[in-house]
Amino acid sequence: MQREMTGAEMVLQALKDNGVEHVFGYPGGAVLPIYDELIQQDTIQHILVRHEQGAGHAAEGYARSTGKAGVALVTSGPGATNMVTALTDAMLDSIPMVCITGQVPTNLVGSDAFQECDTVGITRPCTKHNWLVKDVNDLPRILHEAFYVAQSGRPGPVVVDIPKDVQFATGTYEIAQANPSNHKSYRPQLKGDMTAIRAAVELMSKAKRPVFYTGGGVVNSGPAASQLLRELIDLTGFPITSTLMGLGAYPASGDQWLGMLGMHGTYEANMAMHDCDLMICIGARFDDRITGRLDAFSPHSTKIHVDIDPSSINKIVHVDLPIVGDVAHVLEDMVRIWRASSFRARPELKEWQGQISQWRSRNCLSYRQSDDVIMPQYALQRLNEAIKGRKDVYISTEVGQHQMWAAQYLGFESPNHWLTSGGFGTMGYGLPAAIGAQVAHPGALCINVAGDASILMNIQEMSTAVQHGLAPKTFILNNSYMGMVRQWQQLLHGNRLSHSYTDSLPDFVKLAEAYGGKGIRVTKPGELDDAIQEMIDSPEPVLFDCRVAQLANCFPMIPSGKAHNEMLLPDEATDEAVANAIDTAGKSLV
Amino acid sequence: MNAHKSDALSAYFLAETSDVLETHTLSAIVDNEPGVLARVIGLFSGRGYNIDSLSVSETEHEKHVSRITIVTTGTPQIIEQIRHQLDRLVPVHIVRDLTVAAKASNQEKPLERELALIKVRGEGNKRLEALRLSEAFKATVIDATIDHFVFEITGRTNKIDQFIEILKPLGLVEVSRTGVAALARGELGLKDVHDEI
Known part of the structure; x- marks a missing residue:
């Protein structure tokens, strides 16, 4: 397909060609041409927010609940800067989002024009990538690339900054010119290294106290990844815990579910992490809310780390067996190899499960009920x-x-x-x-x-x-x-x-x-x-x-600077214990 | 198998590490597009990495690609992070750690050269001494009056450091340096160089 159209029309066409049905936005001077196109069509529904930050988080909620990129459309200057929090949020949680911002006309860029800001400069550190479009003929390619970059590999937010004159200018829209899968420099690695995957399965077959530690990467990898994860848990019988971002990938009603881990995770999850001999980290990134005190983090375990982003590996915690690849791809190989090798869970696993039941019986989420106030x-x-x-x-x-x-x-x-x-x-x-x-x-x-x-x-x-x-x-x-x-x-x-x-x-x-x-x-x-x-x-x-009860506090808690096995449990959290839970070194932590 | 940093209480103390600091030379091929250098530099400042030297220029005009050479100092773990973080940038085609690559093939260092222009002002013996030293260092005179010289010198960073140091008492006025340009020894291009140990 090849057609002459304005930049503003191209935006709408590219959104349609990328399967977009909803856009969250707020109009303003520098995006008026795009809004003028929006009102003249009904394929794409626009949701008018009340603050640009709201558009950003709405796009995130949309993305997280569908797996598709969320789209936000805002004007230049304050419109763009109001998006910064949402963009950074999406960056840290790897949420696919395409944000289109208006910009002052090209000839005014750099002149401190009304509602001008250096949008690509401001959003550079809080996006996976961003573009300032200076020529209308680059616009179709950039828009298609934007969707590809946002949704592939480790997903994330992108910004396309379009000056107003580029929205008015006429150029050639061509969908064929945008074939991002052979992008010249950006090619995420999906398939994991087979030797490493085999070694991982081998380690799993020998583990006596294994635990799966999974994260948002499983959710980001798509529904198949969650399905494969469940299959692998069923096959191996290993217990599983997850980060805040990974909840739902394995069902909370599942037999092997330990609950969330980390600062406010369950006793059983954190103790299992601390005492395990094999940690299989899938799509998580050893965040500081997870690890607690680093030198006491799971001291006796061999660590396997599956992540699509090579920079996540060995960033915080040294791992013994890194596997770079997409979670679903790697899990598929793991499941296949486990099945083919007819591995059975070792008898020692029973002991480990016994230990876990003991931790579970600590009932760490209990609290004192009240008839008068709502806990x-x-x-x-x-x-x-x-x-x-x-x-x-x-x-x-x-x-x-x-x-x-x-x-x-x-x-x-x-x-x-x-x-x-x-x-x-x-x-x-x-x-x-x-x-x-x-x-x-x-x-x-x-x-x-x-x-x-x-x-x-x-x-x-x-x-x-x-x-x-x-x-x-x-x-x-x-x-x-x-x-x-x-x-x-x-x-x-x-x-x-x-x-x-x-x-x-x-x-x-x-x-x-x-x-x-x-x-x-x-x-x-x-x-x-x-x-x-x-x-x-x-x-x-x-x-x-x-x-609710005004002074209730959130437990269990790993106080800053403490290890997984030094949790503060609700029934031990007296005023005195709370006041003394954190030592001097821990106080400087966030 | 333990957490990597044995003295770290938490991720917040990662910087306080007992690991030795190493200086590495990294090469990256990037799209020559607006903002690409800002992305690289922003990555270093945003994540608190060091830049000892950075040089960049278009190397293949038809392909619109530039080569960036960065000399950086950090623990081996930080340097590995830098390499991966650079590779994560969308316009970056390849990143290689030339120092690791050199070590992997039993060489001390990759080929590294820097160019400097050095202005010296002086009279009499000092002037003669400066000229004599420039010959010893194989620097060339590219501008001169009876009061000054501008020398051009090419070489490894420490050779240039040494030359500048010597010129200080002889009327050194100013210095302009390009930063390090580097290639791996041997017949392999950047793409084929192995930098994983």
Whole structure:
């Protein structure tokens, strides 16, 4: 296909040619030509957000819940800079996203023109790649390349910055010229080295205390990867834990599931990591929230690391057997080799499983129940009961205690149903992400588990939800505190709660109503079930103001500077234990 | 099998390491497009890597590719990170660690040369001494008046350092250096050089 068209038309054509159905955006001077094309077609639906950051997180939620790239469209200057947080968020969590930004006309670039900023300069470190398009004839190639780069290899966000004159200019659109799979310099390695994979399977067949440590890479690799992972777990009978980003790849109801690991992971997961003799890390990156104290991190294990990004290997922790490749490709080979070699799990595995059951019986997620006040954990357990068994539930979160509790108490059965800001920890992520997921899955139940502080960071997107007939439900665990900040102040700063209490919170019920949504408030544990059902049944977006125990803290916890086997468990976390949990060296850590 | 950095309490202390620092020369072939150098330099500053020397120029005009040569100092693990991080940049075609490649084939170092222009001002004996030294160092005079010389010198970095050091008391005015250009010894091109040990 070869046709003459304007740059703005090319944008729309390239979006269509890449299968895009939804764009999240906000208009402005430098993208008016593209918006003029948008209104004259109906293949692509535009979702008008209330703040560009919201467009970015919505695109992320869309991407995470579909596996396709999310698309955002914003104007130059502040439009672009408002995207920076969302781009960085997508970068750290490897979320495919194509962001198109308007730019001042080419002849004004560099003149400090109105709403001008150096978008490619500002977004260079927070994108996988970015482009400033100076010639309309380069635009089709760049747009197709942008989708390819965002979605292939280790996915990530890309920015295409298009000056206004390029949007008006006429050039030749050619789809044939864009064949990115033979890109001249960017060719991600999908297939793992067979010798290394064979060696890995060999190690697995000899392991006495093995554990799978999986991450967001499994989800990013597509549904087949999760399927193969489940198959491999069934074949080997090895226990499995996952990072925050990887939840759902293996079902929480699965026999071998240990729960999440890391700073707020379960006792059994962290102890298994510490005591294992073989760690099989798949699509995870030894983040500091995972490893805890590095010199005491899993001291006796041989480590296998499967990752599509060679720079993830040996970055933090030295591994014995690296395998560079796409998770699904490598898992497929592992499963095949394991089957062909008719390996059986070793009898010693029974002992290991016995040990794990013992750790499990420590019941590390227990908490003291109350009849008068709602414990935040209890609220989430009731929510979990209400959504159990439903396949069309997408959970997003903001960032803080509620996020960790959601990861601990909600069971995720399948990949792409859990949308959370893991690497970057962006408060304000959850509501727009839930909107993005709702756009992709109109009939589904999209719930944003939020805190009272986080939700206010992008609350304006309630208006977006109402305008577009979307009904995400925001489940606010309202304790009037920035709970995680307060928890750290208790741990590190002598319980001096510096500015972590919010004195003048809005009335969330009235706020929901002001936006045209529905507000629900619950203060007693006994009212929870009915209110949750009312929330689920509501055809409108909901702000659910769940008043929870104000001073509850999130446990288990590996205090900074401590090892996996030095967790602070809820029943041991007295005020004194909390105040002394972190030593001087640990205090400087984040 | 243990965590790599034995004295690290957490990832935040990775920089405090007992591993010895090494200086390596890396070569990268990149698309000659706007911003590519900013990507490379931004990677180094953003991740806290060192740049001892960096030189870049288009090497194949028809293919629009440039060659970047970077001399950097870090622990072996950091240098391996640098190589992979560079390779992750979309316009980067190939990255090779020439120092590792040299060691892998039992050579001390890759071929490394630098060019410097050095201006010296002086009279009488100092002037004569400068000229005499330039001959010893095989530098050439490319500009002169009765008050000054500009020398051009090519060689390994330490040879140029030495020449500049010697010229300091003889009226050194200023120096312009290109940074290191490097190739692997032997018949193999960058693509075929092995830099994994």
